[in-house]
Amino acid sequence: MEFPNIFWGVIGWMIFWAVVGSVITRRLYLHKDLDTSNAAFVGSMLGAAMGPIGLAALWLKTPELTNRLLVWPAVGAVTLIAAAFAFADPSNNCVANGSFVASQISNGIILGIIYGFMALGLTLIFSILGIVSFAHGEFYMIGGMVAYFVTTVWFPGIYPIVGILAACLVTFALGAAFERMFLTPMYDGKIERPVEYGILVTFGLAFTLQYFIQATVGANPVKARRFFDFPRLRLPTAEDPWLIKTSRGNMELFDTISISNPRFVAAVACVLVLLALLYFLHRTWTGKALRAVSLDREAAAIAGINPDRMNMLAFALGGMIAALAGSLLVQAFSWLPQVGAIPAMRSFVIVVLGGLGSLPGAFLGGIIVGLVEATGTGCVPDAQKAASYIPAYGMIVLTLTLLLRPTGLFGRRFSGGAHGKF
C-alpha cells in the first residue's frame, strides 16, 4: 500500500463516527419512544458513510428507519472504504486492473451462489426443527462421494446426472432415517433439553459419518472427472473472440472474466435447483405445509398438517441440499472424508449473517460472503497473507452484522414457537 495513512485514517474516522452513531442513535430513538430495532445499524452506517453531517440530519429528524435507510448508508460506507483504498493503493490490481476486478466479482458471485445454496439446507432444518445440524458438512461430503463412486468408479462414462440423483436419494434416505431414529424423542417431551440434544446428536452423526467413510473408502483425495467439457466457442469471430472464448475447462467472457467449468456447472445447477425449491415451497401443498410449520407449529397442526412429518421432510431435504452441492463440487475439489468441515463452518456463518431460518437471507448471505472473500483475497496488498485470511473475512462481516443487527440481515426480531420463516 503506497499511502497507508490515507486508508487507515479514513477507516479510523469511519469507526469513530460509526460507534458514536450507533450508541447515540439508539438512545435517541429509545428516548423518543421510537422503534429501536434498526437504530444502531442505521446510526453506525450513516456515521461511517457521512460522519457528523449525516448523523446530525438523522438525529434532528429521527425518521422511521425504513429499508431504504438500512441499505443506502451501508452502500455509502462500503463505497467510502473502496474510495479510500483506491487513493491509498492506486497500483493495486483491485484499483488499476478492471479485468481483474471483474473476474474477482464474478468469482465471488459464483462462489457465493454455491455457498448460499449449501447454507439453504442448514437454514431449512433450523427453521422447522429449531436445531443447527452439525452433520451438514458430512451430508455435503457424502453427496460428493456418492457422485464420485457412481460416475467414476462403478459406472465410468455414465451421465453425471445419475450420480447427482444417486447422491440426492442416498442422503435424503439417510436424513429421513436419522430423523426418525434419533430426533423424534425431541418432539414428545422425552428429552429435557431438546435443542441441546438435537445439536449433540447431529454432532455424533457427523463423527460417525466421517469416520465411517474414512474406514470404508480411505482418506486419499479422490475427484470426479469434469461432468462435461465446454464446447469450443470463439465469438463473435474466431480471430477476435472478445465476447466469449472457451476451452475444455474454462470460459472467458469479454476478454476479462474467467470462469472455470466445474464452478460454472455447479453455480448454474444451484440456481436451477433453487428455483425448483422455491416453486416447491410456494406452489405445492407440501411446501406450503413446511412454510406453515416454520411460522407456527401449533397453528399448522390445527390446520391438519403433521408437524412431525414435516420435521422428517425438512431434515432429509436439508441434508439432500448439502449433498447436492457436494455432488456438484466433487468435480471441482479433491474430495476427502474431512472435506465438509470448512463448507459447514462457512454455512453456519452464512445462516447467522442472513438471519437464522431465512432462505433469502441464506442466499444473500452466501453471496455477501463469496464477494467479501473474493475481495479480500484479491485486494489485500500483502500477497502472502491475502489468502491466509480467507476464513477471517466472513467472520469479520458476521461479527459486524451481529454487533449492529443481532437478528442477521433477514432474521425475525422475535421468535415465538417457530424458528424462522422462509
Place this chain on the structure above:
Amino acid sequence: MRKIIVSVAAIAAVATLSFSGTAALAAKCPIKIGGLAPLSAPGAVGGGEAMRDAMLFAERDINAAGGVLGCDVKVVIADTEGLPEKASAIMEKLITQDGVVAVGGAYHSSVGVASKDVANNRKIPVVFAETWNDTITGDKQKYIFRIAPLSSWASATLWKAALLVPNIKKVAILTENTDYGIPAAEETTRGLKSGGVEAVTFGVDIGTQDYSGIVERIKAGKPDYIIVLATGEAGYNFAQQAADAGIGPQDIPFQAGQVALESKAWWENVPDGNMAFVQRIGTPVNLWNKKALKLNEDYKAKTGKGAIESYALEAYDSISILAQAINEAESTDGAKIVEALENISHEGTLGRIYFPYGTKKDPSADGKGDEWWHQWPDPAMTMIQYQKEGQNSTESPIVWPDAYKTGPAIYVKK
C-alpha cells in the same frame, strides 16, 4: 543356616544378573518402534499411506532377518494428520502408552518440529524420514536424527531448476503456512533473487480448497513460472484450479507440490497436470540398489501402484536403521542407541546412510551450520517432469541436475 543364607543370596544374585543381562540383550519382546505418518486429512494421506506400508515392510524384513536383540520388532503406526498439535500428543502416546524405544517416519516438517522436543525430553531416539525444516536438526538435540534433506538444500533444487526456465523474470510461489512451506518459500525467494528473478509468495492455510481468488491474482501478475509448496490435497486442488484458469502445467512452466509424485492420485485429481515439474528426493530409479529394487517389487505387489515413492523408501530406511542401531547398541536404552546411530554405516534403500556430525564431532569443526547435526549428508535431489498423460513419476524423465539427467525439460509457453 549361614550356608543356606549365602547359597540363597548367591542364587538370587546370579538370577538377578542373568535377568538383567537378558534384559540388556532382549528387553521386552516384541521391541516396539514408533512409525509416524499422516493418515488423515489435512495431512498428505497418499504420502502417509505409502510411508506406513513401507515401514510395515521394514518390520517384516527385520523380523525375517532374525529381529532385534533376539526379539521381533513391532512398528507401531501413529497417525499425525499432518498437524503439529496432534504430533506432540502422538509422540507422547507412543512413548508413554505404547512403550516404543525409538521412532521413525514422519512426513510433515511441522510434525517434526512439534514432536522432536517431546522425544528428546523423554530420551527416545527419532530418525525423521521426510521432514525438511532445518531447525529439526538445527537445534542440535541429542536424540534427533534425520535422513531427509534439509529444507535449504531442497529449496536450492527448486530455485536452481527454476533459473533454467528460458527468459524467466517473475515467479509466483504458492506456499502453505507451515514449518515446511514458509522457510522453503523464503529460501527459494532468496535463491531466485540471487539469479535476478523476482518472486511473489502467496500463503495459504493447510486444507484450503478454493483457490479461485488467488489463481486470478497470480494470473494477473503474469508469472513466467509457478512453484507450489503445498502438501496434501491442497497441492492437487491448486494445480487443477490453475489449469482450469489457464495457468496450469500445460500453459506455463509449473512446478507442482511433492504430492504429485503419487502418480495415480495426481492424474485423478489433476487430469490437466501433464508437463508439471516435480521435485523428487531420493536416488533415481536407474541407480537403485538391490534392496530398493526388492522393496519396490514387494510394494508394487501389495499396493498395485506403478512404483514405490521416494518418501516410502525414506520411511523404510528410518525403521531399518533404528533396528540396526538397537542391535549394535545391544540395548534399547536411548543414549546407547544414539551412540550407535552416530557410529552407524547402514546400507539402506537410499544408499549408505551415516551421520558425520553429532556429539563426537560438532558441525562447526568443519565450518558447517548447526543444521548438519545428526543429518545424513547425501540424499539425492532431482527434478522430474511428467511428459505423458498418465505417466508414472518413477518413469518420468529427470530433467535436473545434469548428474542424474535422463531427458530434456519441455518448457511450455502459450
